Amino acid sequence: MTLWMPKTAAGKRWLGLAPSYIVIGIFMLIPMVIMGVFSFLEPNPYGGVMPEGSVAAYVKLFFEYDLEDNLVFNPGYINIIYRSFQLSIGATLLCLAFGFPVAYYITLQPEHKRNFYIFLITIPFWTNLLIRTFAWIIILGRGGVIEMPLLAAGIIEDSLRMMYTDGAIAIGLTYSYLPLMVLPIYASLEKLDFRLLEAATDLYANRLEVMTRVVIPLCKPGIIAGCILVFIPCLGAFIAPNLLGGGKKLMLGSLVQFQFASARNWPFGAALSMLLLAVVVVVLIFYARAAKKQAAIAGEG
Amino acid sequence: MKHLLTTIAASAMLLTTGLANASGELFIYNWTEYTPPALIEKFAKETGIKITVDTYDSNETLLAKLQSGATGYDLVVPSQNFVPILINEGLIQKIAVHELPNYKNMKDKWKYPEWDPQQEYSGPWQWGTTSFSYNSELYSGKGASLKEFFEPSDELQGRLSVFQTPDEVISLANIYLGLPFCSEDAKQMKKIQDMLLKQKESVVAYNSETMSDLMSSGEAMMTNHWNGFSRLGRTNGAPIVYAYPKEGVVGWFDSMVVPTGANNVENARKFINFIMDPVNMAMLTEEAGYGDAIKGTEAYYSDDLKSSPEVNPPSDLKVFFAPTCSPKAQSLIDKVWTKVMQ
Numbered sequence: 001m002t003l004w005m006p007k008t009a010a011g012k013r014w015l016g017l018a019p020s021y022i023v024i025g026i027f028m029l030i031p032m033v034i035m036g037v038f039s040f041l042e043p044n045p046y047g048g049v050m051p052e053g054s055v056a057a058y059v060k061l062f063f064e065y066d067l068e069d070n071l072v073f074n075p076g077y078i079n080i081i082y083r084s085f086q087l088s089i090g091a092t093l094l095c096l097a098f099g100f101p102v103a104y105y106i107t108l109q110p111e112h113k114r115n116f117y118i119f120l121i122t123i124p125f126w127t128n129l130l131i132r133t134f135a136w137i138i139i140l141g142r143g144g145v146i147e148m149p150l151l152a153a154g155i156i157e158d159s160l161r162m163m164y165t166d167g168a169i170a171i172g173l174t175y176s177y178l179p180l181m182v183l184p185i186y187a188s189l190e191k192l193d194f195r196l197l198e199a200a201t202d203l204y205a206n207r208l209e210v211m212t213r214v215v216i217p218l219c220k221p222g223i224i225a226g227c228i229l230v231f232i233p234c235l236g237a238f239i240a241p242n243l244l245g246g247g248k249k250l251m252l253g254s255l256v257q258f259q260f261a262s263a264r265n266w267p268f269g270a271a272l273s274m275l276l277l278a279v280v281v282v283v284l285i286f287y288a289r290a291a292k293k294q295a296a297i298a299g300e301g
Numbered sequence: 302m303k304h305l306l307t308t309i310a311a312s313a314m315l316l317t318t319g320l321a322n323a324s325g326e327l328f329i330y331n332w333t334e335y336t337p338p339a340l341i342e343k344f345a346k347e348t349g350i351k352i353t354v355d356t357y358d359s360n361e362t363l364l365a366k367l368q369s370g371a372t373g374y375d376l377v378v379p380s381q382n383f384v385p386i387l388i389n390e391g392l393i394q395k396i397a398v399h400e401l402p403n404y405k406n407m408k409d410k411w412k413y414p415e416w417d418p419q420q421e422y423s424g425p426w427q428w429g430t431t432s433f434s435y436n437s438e439l440y441s442g443k444g445a446s447l448k449e450f451f452e453p454s455d456e457l458q459g460r461l462s463v464f465q466t467p468d469e470v471i472s473l474a475n476i477y478l479g480l481p482f483c484s485e486d487a488k489q490m491k492k493i494q495d496m497l498l499k500q501k502e503s504v505v506a507y508n509s510e511t512m513s514d515l516m517s518s519g520e521a522m523m524t525n526h527w528n529g530f531s532r533l534g535r536t537n538g539a540p541i542v543y544a545y546p547k548e549g550v551v552g553w554f555d556s557m558v559v560p561t562g563a564n565n566v567e568n569a570r571k572f573i574n575f576i577m578d579p580v581n582m583a584m585l586t587e588e589a590g591y592g593d594a595i596k597g598t599e600a601y602y603s604d605d606l607k608s609s610p611e612v613n614p615p616s617d618l619k620v621f622f623a624p625t626c627s628p629k630a631q632s633l634i635d636k637v638w639t640k641v642m643q
Contacts, residue, residue: 047390067636159519247502248506
């Protein structure tokens with residue numbers, strides 16, 4: 001059996017890359033195109049879409065027909081988008097605050113220990129996110145793991161009411177995505193030449209200066225990558241807002257889920273996903289630019 | 302490359318054998334805490350059919366799942382007001398339930414119901430009511446009126462749990478305000494919207510699955526509930542009382558239907574026939590704790606079930622079964638709920 005084989009190097013490269021193009025095409029482009037098309041259709045009142053073109057879904061992001069059918073400005077969804085950003089940024093900062101010291105600590109360990117610690121970091125991924133989020137209900141809930149000893153010791157008299165709040169959502173998001181912050185920071189810290197730290201100390205830099213002027217700038221790509229890896233899934237999260245926020249303070253992810261499951265407005269859900277996608281693309285463009293600049297500086301040095 | 306072709310051929314073979322094996326399976330998609338494991342085991346023992354159960358928390362979720370296309374489910378359990386929608390949308394198929402041997406066991410009252418007049422599509426599961434429950438140790442009220450649920454007093458501040466989807470919440474609101482079901486009148490729906498927005502100030506969570514957990518931890522003092530599910534919470538040790546408000550409660554009838562394109566239609570029919578046997582239906586009612594539509598099940602009920610207040614409502618209780626809403630009424634309901642949720 002003879003098989004067709006490309007003659008040129010470029011042709012061979014294409015063939016070699018074909019599997020990844022196929023994967024990206026099937027699992028990313030096609031669903032995205034479907035969502036894009038859906039967002040410009042009319043909703044079917046019982047779910048699904050009707051084959052009539054419409055931009056109503058995008059109008060709905062900012063305006064609404066009230067119950068009397070008047071078109072009025074509606075800040076509701078903008079508030080949800082604002083809340084999503086707030087919580088996602090909060091969770092990203094928390095992840096950074098906890099994740100960076102952990103990554104730094106691991107880097108300072110002898111090599112065999114490092115691998116073990118990294119292994120420990122990945123353990124949470126073995127269990128379903130839904131179950132891990134449920135665990136937080138037990139921890140934060142009324143008379144739960146945190147409150148019980150405080151109540152018993154008489155430090156508090158009534159429940160702290162930690163569950164079903166924005167704070168609970170932020171904690172849940174931080175917990176869910178912390179490993180995604182630790183791993184890229186560790187990856188860039190691992191390559192750090194620790195002699196540079198000694199050199200900085202020799203040049204009379206104090207500990208804080210060593211950190212802010214040597215370590216952090218050198219592992220900046222890892223920090224940025226970690227922040228993006230945490231921020232983007234936070235924006236689309238719906239498990240934490242539903243379970244820990246009680247579903248009464250929607251985030252973008254839960255709003256999308258709500259449109260498909262309960263409100264039966266698929267085009268609007270699709271339009272929201274498109275908006276989310278646009279935000280992600282903008283963030284990534286900023287990242288690419290920053291990375292390019294970084295590379296240019298490194299090149300000069 | 303040759304290797305690749307072998308792999309493809311092998312996978313194709315695996316796929317076809319997979320399909321061949323599927324004849325001994327049944328995939329059920331049912332509400333949470335609604336499919337007794339003992340019943341599944343019994344069916345598996347009698348027929349050798351392997352059952353897999355997935356769960357959902359609302360008719361809306363079920364409808365969305367079926368609308369999204371091939372789900373692989375052979376049997377789903379919608380409420381009466383969603384059956385006509387599923388029929389009209391072509392999402393479920395005719396399986397001639399009235400021809401099944403055990404159909405003769407059905408109580409005449411429930412035969413050929415208005416949502417499936419020829420009984421072509423649906424076999425009976427359970428019927429029950431939607432109201433609210435309260436923690437009798439914490440809450441001072443007696444659940445005498447829907448006012449306690451929709452216009453909560455100060456003691457319920459941040460301690461009220463409401464269902465996550467509009468279907469039953471809005472129906473209950475209609476009953477409280479004395480408005481017709483499936484209203485197409487924007488002014489009436491505005492009244493409901495305002496009331497629900499006000500109620501939201503006291504809501505701790507919108508939830509249709511973990512009501513019993515919320516109640517037993519004390520996180521919620523009052524919650525939207527179904528009678529049988531409320532009984533489950535009580536028999537598990539929480540001081541939960543199911544309320545029978547004077548305005549009335551929402552009634553529903555859940556039935557087994559078979560989605561279009563199901564792989565194991567015959568197994569689904571076998572299961573429906575199995576459930577319509579009084580012994581098996583009694584097992585289901587015992588566990589789920591609602592009511593059934595099969596003759597002769599009472600003989601198998603335990604004393605505990607017979608004496609449960611959740612299945613023995615006061616004789617003057619008003620029960621309202623919601624019809625299927627028109628697209629216009631449905632879109633008003635969805636608008637109200639979206640507004641409340643944001």
